[in-house]
Amino acid sequence: MSVETATFAVSWVSEQSTGTRALQKQQQLNRFLAEVERRALRIAEIAVRDRDEALDLVQDAMIKLARKYADKDDGEWPPLFYRILQNGIRDWHRRQAVRNRVMVWFGRGNTDDEYDPVASAPDPIGRAPEQELSNDEAMQSLEVAVHALPARQREAFMLRTFEGLDVAGTAVAMGCSEGSVKTHYSRAIHSLRDTLGDYDE
Amino acid sequence: MSKSNDKFADKAKSLFDDSVDSLDASTLSTLNQGRHRALEALNTGPSPLWRWAPAAGVTAAVLVAVLVTLEEPQVVDTMPESVADMEILLGEDSIEMLEDLEFYAFIDMLEQDGDVT
Structure with missing residues (x-):
């Protein structure tokens, strides 16, 4: 075998290996996003109270994760993904605040796009009507109460309870210390219990 | 206190999971499209802004x-x-x-x- 042939063979094998790794990474990312996207959507929806806006936020977060952090270990993806999503949600709230100030300046409120819990209630799937109604009502009450929490408490509660991130992962996602996560989560759950009761009454 | 907090969190999680399972087909389809756009972005590399x-x-x-x-x-x-x-x-x-x-x-x-x- 000539030197040129050997060099070509090594180069070809290297390219094949790189291509295989890229494909594996793409498949891993696809699995991760498919697994997390629906919960992420509901978390974003509870935070911004608008499904279309939530869909945009989740899609942006998925694209940013793919562009910036695809080469990270897949174990690091959940907190990174939720950090991107939470930053997107915070930016959305800032833009809304500015928009509302501008609307007030021009004498227009935002009454036309207020959240309609009936319109945005999830579609029913295979449950007894009474149970379905009861759960839907309970979820709507929970959504309202969670949305009413201060932003950091809301983030801590949703990431810990709904997404199931541990304290360390939640701290990465929120960009704060683990101690802060514990404080925010504790305050959130006490506030929610005060508002909603314990569900067993 | 911690036990009652856990019980509350479990119930909240259960309600949340039900709402996730109840997402309609149109929403799921939009999510699916968004995921595929993200996977396409994986192949295009860094943000277009940086390319400029x-x-x-x-x-x-x-x-x-x-x-x-x-x-x-x-x-x-x-x-x-x-x-x-x-x-x-x-x-x-x-x-x-x-x-x-x-x-x-x-x-x-x-x-x-x-x-x-």
């Missing part, structure tokens, strides 16, 4: 060069005016004229009286 960075740098450099070039003639144009002003102020004739102001005023007065032919 070199072009933006060149554009900024050209802009600065154009501004500097346009600024220079103004400086050049103002210099002769200043020099001309100084020449007028410092020219010998002008100083002589200033010294003979009384004489010129006298001539002017004669012209008005008609004494000068």
